[in-house]
Amino acid sequence: MKKVFTLILLFLCVGAAFARPPKNQYVRISTVYGSVIIRLYNQTPLHRDNFIKLAKKGFYNGTLFHRVIQNFMIQGGDPDSKNAMAGLELGNGDVGYTVPAEFRDSLFHKRGVLAAARDDNPTKASSGCQFYIVEGKRFTDGKMDTLETTRLKGHKIPAWQREFYKSVGGSPHLDHNYTVYGEVVSGIDMVDRIAAVKTDECDRPVTDVAVTVDVLSKGECKQMDKLLKL
Structure with a gap:
């Protein structure tokens, strides 16, 4: 009887472990230049949940990265970009x-x-739908000092x-002007490839x-959490 009880308890524990939700939610953005996996931040639940809602509906499929600036960012999510005329x-x-x-x-x-x-x-x-992924560039302390007194209006960069x-x-x-709500955890080279394309x-x-x-x-998602040791 004791052995049976132990087996039942073990079964329940294993079942509970599998039933636990992942700690984080992830999305995959795919293009002809490759794909990225993005972890959505739990600290920004409104943006996280909204992005997931739209993605599950297939809202983003067929939209374009319509604004690309090398060493800055690639922007997408405009529903008007689906089947948009060239130029x-x-x-x-x-x-x-x-x-x-x-x-x-x-963040x-x-x-x-x-x-x-x-x-x-x-x-x-x-x-409610448009997003961007930062490619960015390196900044010196001097350039950041200037940003603090100009674009950041006195906000200090830690x-x-x-x-x-x-x-x-x-x-x-x-920073403190646009909400950051996720980060690329795999495939950042896709961003670099897109950022380098010819633009109008x-x-x-x-x-x-x-x-x-x-x-x-x-x-x-659980596999990604484990891989990233989160």
């Missing part, structure tokens, strides 16, 4: 709502982060973030770069 200026499409800003001191525009685009609104609310910007790179002038005067790639976005399954 048409893009970037004004939306889903009819915005997402409240979720600025976090620990900044280092190379590889996913962030929300937005228009020039006073609350800095994010576009020393530990400065080390990232000096060694890894990013776009520090966007509106920064749209001359040859369209279409995307497909998939939400990873619970099992895949």
